[in-house]
Amino acid sequence: MLNIEHIGIAVSKLSNSIPLFEKLLNSQCYKIELVESEAVTTAFFKTGETKIELLESNTEDGIIARFIAKKGEGVHHIAINVADIYAEMERLKKEGFILLSETPKTGADNKLVCFLHPKNTNGVLIELCMKKKEA
């Protein structure tokens, strides 16, 4: 695996959290993106080589809405860059990890992503991500 690409934080309202994180990080949100596959809106900040991704649910019973209902706002996942997401998924499956999708999905930021079930990762939701090859 390569580096931590971003840390995902579940928030109730981007309209509150974007100004908060702009103050906190002393940098501007540089992108807001709707991710259809997950029914979330994401807002990105650069923190050196890594990014912070704020996630707001677009639906009342979406993944992020349910996470916040259960645990409150806070760190939702850690995303790790991989060179070959298909090879990593194969390797992790053999190691006994549970993948939340059989094939990579299209995530934010033009990436292919796959999540690992937190049951086998000490409760931490891990996102594998790989930059999509330019078509």
Ligand code: ZN
């Ligand atoms: Zn993410």
